[in-house]
Amino acid sequence: MKKVLGLTMLCMSLSVFAQSSPNMLGTWTGMSNSAVSGAGHFHPTEAGKEKAVRFRSVEYVMVIDKEEGRNFVGSIGATNNKHSTDAKRKEVLMGAYAKDMKSGVMVNETGSFTFKLADSKNLEVCYTQVSASPKVASCFEMTKK
Numbered sequence: 657m658k659k660v661l662g663l664t665m666l667c668m669s670l671s672v673f674a675q676s677s678p679n680m681l682g683t684w685t686g687m688s689n690s691a692v693s694g695a696g697h698f699h700p701t702e703a704g705k706e707k708a709v710r711f712r713s714v715e716y717v718m719v720i721d722k723e724e725g726r727n728f729v730g731s732i733g734a735t736n737n738k739h740s741t742d743a744k745r746k747e748v749l750m751g752a753y754a755k756d757m758k759s760g761v762m763v764n765e766t767g768s769f770t771f772k773l774a775d776s777k778n779l780e781v782c783y784t785q786v787s788a789s790p791k792v793a794s795c796f797e798m799t800k801k
């Protein structure tokens with residue numbers, strides 16, 4: 657009986673440990689897969705093509721420099737220079753974990769994200785921006801450096 661009780665206590669403590677805050681601190685990178693309509697900071701467009709829906713891949717760098725409990729803050733920026741309309745820019749990023757401590761939400765100056773930690777080094781991210789211009793739907797994976 658003592659062994660069963662001890663094993664139960666160990667499992668419960670591991671469960672609590674598994675739900676403690678993961679470490680998001682550091683630099684994450686990933687290439688977006690985006691559907692875009694209109695022009696914006698991360699998705700500028702060529703003159704005369706502002707209303708065209710287009711598909712873009714932009715490299716992003718996210719730096720999380722502060723984390724406390726279920727919240728974190730940092731910046732996200734586009735770094736891709738493969739196209740003449742790509743611009744380097746950083747925005748403040750704030751986030752919060754859901755109860756499972758593996759998923760949650762983030763917001764920057766222009767839109768909102770959902771995320772899920774696949775493991776300590778891989779993050780699945782989806783982003784939406786609904787404004788007059790641009791409208792963006794994007795999902796991608798980020799890797800911790």
